[in-house]
Amino acid sequence: MSYFLTVKNLVKNYGDLCAVDNLSFYVKQGEIFGLLGPNGAGKSTTLSVITTLSDFIKGEIEIDGLDILKDRMGIKQIIGMVPQDIAVYDHLNALENVKFFASLYGLRGRQLTNSSIEALEFVGLSDRLEMKPKQMSGGMRRRLNIACGIAHSPKLIVMDEPTVGVDAQSREHILKSIQTLRERGATVIYTSHYMNEVEEICDRIAIIDKGQLVACGTKSELVALVTDAQSIYIETKIPASFELDSLKKKLRNLPDVKAVALEENSIRIDISIEKSSISKLLEQFLSMGLPVINIKTEVPNLDTMFLTLTGHELR
Amino acid sequence: MFSVIVKDTREFLRDRVNLFFYILFPVMLIFLLGNLLANMDKAEDAIGTIRIQYQRDTTDPYQQQAVMNFIGKVKEENGMLQFEETSDIKAARQLAGEDEITAAVLFTGDPMEIQIYEGTNQLKNKAVSAIFSSFIQSDKAYEAVFESNPQALSGLVLTQGEYVEQKDLGIHRTMMDYYAVTMLAMVCFMIILVGTGAFMGERQSKTINRLIIAPQNRVFLFLQKILGMLPQVAIQIVVIMFICVVIFKAHYAANTSDNLWLFLMFLCVTLCMVALGSAIGIVLKANPMAVIMPVLWIMMFFGGTYSREMHVKGLTEAMPIYQIQQAAYDLVIFGHHEKANYVIVISLLIMLAALITGAFLFSRKQEER
Numbered sequence: 138m139s140y141f142l143t144v145k146n147l148v149k150n151y152g153d154l155c156a157v158d159n160l161s162f163y164v165k166q167g168e169i170f171g172l173l174g175p176n177g178a179g180k181s182t183t184l185s186v187i188t189t190l191s192d193f194i195k196g197e198i199e200i201d202g203l204d205i206l207k208d209r210m211g212i213k214q215i216i217g218m219v220p221q222d223i224a225v226y227d228h229l230n231a232l233e234n235v236k237f238f239a240s241l242y243g244l245r246g247r248q249l250t251n252s253s254i255e256a257l258e259f260v261g262l263s264d265r266l267e268m269k270p271k272q273m274s275g276g277m278r279r280r281l282n283i284a285c286g287i288a289h290s291p292k293l294i295v296m297d298e299p300t301v302g303v304d305a306q307s308r309e310h311i312l313k314s315i316q317t318l319r320e321r322g323a324t325v326i327y328t329s330h331y332m333n334e335v336e337e338i339c340d341r342i343a344i345i346d347k348g349q350l351v352a353c354g355t356k357s358e359l360v361a362l363v364t365d366a367q368s369i370y371i372e373t374k375i376p377a378s379f380e381l382d383s384l385k386k387k388l389r390n391l392p393d394v395k396a397v398a399l400e401e402n403s404i405r406i407d408i409s410i411e412k413s414s415i416s417k418l419l420e421q422f423l424s425m426g427l428p429v430i431n432i433k434t435e436v437p438n439l440d441t442m443f444l445t446l447t448g449h450e451l452r
Numbered sequence: 453m454f455s456v457i458v459k460d461t462r463e464f465l466r467d468r469v470n471l472f473f474y475i476l477f478p479v480m481l482i483f484l485l486g487n488l489l490a491n492m493d494k495a496e497d498a499i500g501t502i503r504i505q506y507q508r509d510t511t512d513p514y515q516q517q518a519v520m521n522f523i524g525k526v527k528e529e530n531g532m533l534q535f536e537e538t539s540d541i542k543a544a545r546q547l548a549g550e551d552e553i554t555a556a557v558l559f560t561g562d563p564m565e566i567q568i569y570e571g572t573n574q575l576k577n578k579a580v581s582a583i584f585s586s587f588i589q590s591d592k593a594y595e596a597v598f599e600s601n602p603q604a605l606s607g608l609v610l611t612q613g614e615y616v617e618q619k620d621l622g623i624h625r626t627m628m629d630y631y632a633v634t635m636l637a638m639v640c641f642m643i644i645l646v647g648t649g650a651f652m653g654e655r656q657s658k659t660i661n662r663l664i665i666a667p668q669n670r671v672f673l674f675l676q677k678i679l680g681m682l683p684q685v686a687i688q689i690v691v692i693m694f695i696c697v698v699i700f701k702a703h704y705a706a707n708t709s710d711n712l713w714l715f716l717m718f719l720c721v722t723l724c725m726v727a728l729g730s731a732i733g734i735v736l737k738a739n740p741m742a743v744i745m746p747v748l749w750i751m752m753f754f755g756g757t758y759s760r761e762m763h764v765k766g767l768t769e770a771m772p773i774y775q776i777q778q779a780a781y782d783l784v785i786f787g788h789h790e791k792a793n794y795v796i797v798i799s800l801l802i803m804l805a806a807l808i809t810g811a812f813l814f815s816r817k818q819e820e821r
Contacts, residue, residue, distance in 0.1 A: 188665050191818050213667035224658040228466040229459065240455040241666035285662070
């Protein structure tokens with residue numbers, strides 16, 4: 138089966154640091170593909186290589202049947218990038234910004250103007266054509282950032298955390314826009330720190346950690362990987378004298394515990410469902426002098442899955 | 453093709469900091485320095501009466517007559533000069549050493565030599581030198597006429613106004629003219645910062661990554677960025693020259709063709725600095741204001757940009773901006789093009805080298821984080 142994007146055995150180093158280590162995945166035509174991973178996992182580096190921003194040492198990348206090494210210009214033409222940082226010109230207004238970036242893709246004249254206005258309409262900035270980025274709110278700047286990346290109607294849109302620092306209303310608008318892009322036939326690669334966003338819009342998700350692929354599949358496929366675990370939230374009061382790292386280590390070493398996360402007023406522990414023994418766990422808590430104020434169990438979700446697969450939280 | 457040029461021009465014209473720094477600031481400097489330092493052109497001390505004792509010890513009657521004619525003419529026209537003939541030059545020298553008289557002068561030998569024994573007043577000594585320099589020049593002129601057409605001398609009648617005058621340069625030069633040229637040179641030099649900022653600005657706004665991933669030939673893109681600065685630099689030079697001439701009444705060259713040549717020279721220098729700055733901007737991570745600016749100011753300071761009194765032998769001549777200023781003065785004052793042409797050729801060669809280097813560096817540029 139041929140895929141829209143295929144990444145095979147990708148290796149990318151920064152000096153001695155291996156940022157992407159033998160990474161392989163594929164993306165189908167017209168799907169929203171989520172890349173999940175903690176900071177430094179290699180997500181942005183992977184996106185850089187796919188968008189031709191960076192070279193790589195080993196591996197193969199094919200987009201829409203084009204080899205990235207042999208047909209770089211062809212690939213550039215069909216890619217649209219929405220970078221994590223807002224990359225627009227402060228002294229140009231919204232329409233001028235979008236028109237400039239679209240013109241780099243060969244759009245001219247009326248087609249350029251129409252496509253630029255359409256992109257701005259798409260992100261809900263049609264009434265802000267003359268407004269300069271400095272005069273815009275954070276959410277509006279983010280939306281302008283998206284418009285600059287999509288005005289030339291790319292087949293593959295790469296979005297690197299496009300909702301960072303935006304208000305709820307703008308985030309909702311952006312997420313809806315991305316789904317609309319998919320409906321129009323575009324393929325989207327999406328990275329985010331917000332698990333709920335990824336759950337909401339992504340058709341398939343790849344989990345990356347330390348430059349390697351940990352898991353890849355639909356949400357249900359990924360959750361199925363960790364269905365033998367359940368999350369137990371134990372509300373407690375951790376004395377000031379407790380060293381959090383050693384406490385976490387002690388709990389992690391308890392039998393059948395798969396992962397531990399310390400939260401504000403509670404401790405989340407993922408334990409094996411099959412071998413679940415909550416009473417033993419509570420006994421351990423009490424023996425360590427930790428009071429049990431409340432207890433709650435939860436079925437696995439992407440958070441659980443991420444914690445279980447990588448051993449640490451997303452953020 | 454023109455989208456980068458249009459974009460860069462728009463950005464430049466809308467950025468108030470740019471407009472202030474590259475247009476308003478130099479214009480203000482020309483106005484302030486030109487007016488405040490105009491007094492440096494004026495004498496601060498009065499020379500007073502100049503008393504000269506002289507002895508004629510030359511055997512050539514023509515030379516003796518020439519001396520007497522000159523002294524007679526100068527005494528007649530200028531009451532502040534007092535000439536007294538003496539037969540004891542030693543006593544006169546002693547009086548000069550004691551500042552009783554300004555100088556003792558001995559006209560001796562054949563061909564005639566003029567030996568001047570000065571007092572200690574430097575200002576008066578300069579005046580004495582100037583007087584006898586003019587005598588030597590007029591004597592040479594007289595000799596030249598005597599040798600080529602002696603008959604012309606027979607009909608010569610000295611009347612007031614019939615003596616050698618400094619060639620009229622056509623323009624009354626002021627300090628404003630000096631700064632109109634040096635500030636233009638300064639702007640051209642400072643434009644290296646515009647060149648550096650062209651790519652640093654793209655880096656800071658993170659838009660450079662969008663440029664890198666665009667389906668454009670990188671060398672072509674680099675050249676577009678350079679061309680994008682062409683309207684800016686032309687606007688700057690034209691605006692500064694226009695304001696200097698129309699508002700401050702400063703003068704550049706006496707005729708249009710020399711002014712156009714001056715514009716061409718500064719345009720070439722500016723483009724050279726833009727190309728150089730752009731190549732530096734691709735690799736430079738530090739703030740150009742902190743790195744390049746001090747170097748520029750030092751070069752301009754020792755190059756006499758801010759004051760024509762600043763001249764350190766050996767160092768000043770080594771400053772490129774000094775050479776550019778000299779070429780400009782040669783062009784605007786004397787209409788000589790040689791130095792200006794030299795500056796144009798060197799600028800174009802440096803620009804070419806910078807363009808090749810910059811295009812190479814930009815074509816290998818990877819993601820900016």
